[in-house]
Amino acid sequence: MHSSVSSFDITRQHYSVESKIVASLERISEAFRVLLWNESKENALSPIQIQILIFLLFHSEEQSKVSYLAREFNMTKATISDSVKLLLQKGLIQKIDDRTDTRSYVIGLTPEGRNIATKSAGFAFSIEKPLHSLSDQQKETILVGLLKLIQELHRAGIITMQRMCFTCSHYRAHEGTHFCTLLQSSLATHELRVDCPEHTELPKESSKT
Ligand code: SF4
Structure with missing residues (x-):
């Protein structure tokens, strides 16, 4: 309601x-x-x-x-x-x-x-x-904020389809750093993907950030 x-x-x-x-x-x-x-x-x-x-x-x-x-x-x-x-x-x-x-x-x-x-x-x-x-830092802040918003809307079932890092089974977060187990590489904030061809959906309840 x-x-x-x-x-x-x-x-x-x-x-x-x-x-x-x-x-x-x-x-x-x-x-x-x-x-x-x-x-x-x-x-x-x-x-x-x-x-x-x-x-x-x-x-x-x-x-x-x-x-x-x-x-x-x-x-x-x-x-x-x-x-x-x-x-x-x-x-x-x-x-x-x-x-x-x-x-x-x-x-x-x-x-x-x-x-x-x-x-x-x-x-x-x-x-x-x-x-x-905008400065790099301003852009990164916007990017992370929007990714988190998309993640929550996805969790709530409002955005059904998305292909971004925070909801990917290959994504690991550790102390503010990002890592992709598929690419075997750490990801700088500006390298986080919004629409990744390799994205693999996580079960919703196990979202990692
Ligand atoms: S496979 Fe793509 S969406 Fe998944 S963590 Fe790696 S870069 Fe991000």
Whole structure:
């Protein structure tokens, strides 16, 4: 049950830095929505169709399935299937036989789909650009704070899909240092990954930080 405490209550924001952070994240999520919408309009596609094309551009075959995309974007399989159907009709993606499961298929980009995905993948750069002017320490503080927030939201079942170090079975933390047992290497804070191809999900209750 939700309490009546609101991060958007301006009076509360005067004394709660947490509320201010949440209100700021909401502003930034609005910026994502607007930028994605502009990109979609330009390509006569829907925002989710653009997101699917960009996701396919950067992720493995095993992640390029309707069921995986549904979890990634918190949508039903039926909704993702509809978008996939339209992208197939537009000739931007193709079905490829799944080598691991003959009843299933994976989705790949066609050359035209790849062109649009490559062009659109920079849609959020206006958000990245101002971050370049922060100090390394400021950026690391933001990164760790956001990773912890994602970890907690994942634990609470709000973010279902993520592939970052703190929820990976290869991650070890020791006295403020980070270590990856797969890469057999310590990780500096700026090397912590948000979307790692080798991520292996931890059982939720055994999260390590
Ligand atoms: S495998 Fe990737 S996500 Fe897991 S700890 Fe190593 S770098 Fe982090």
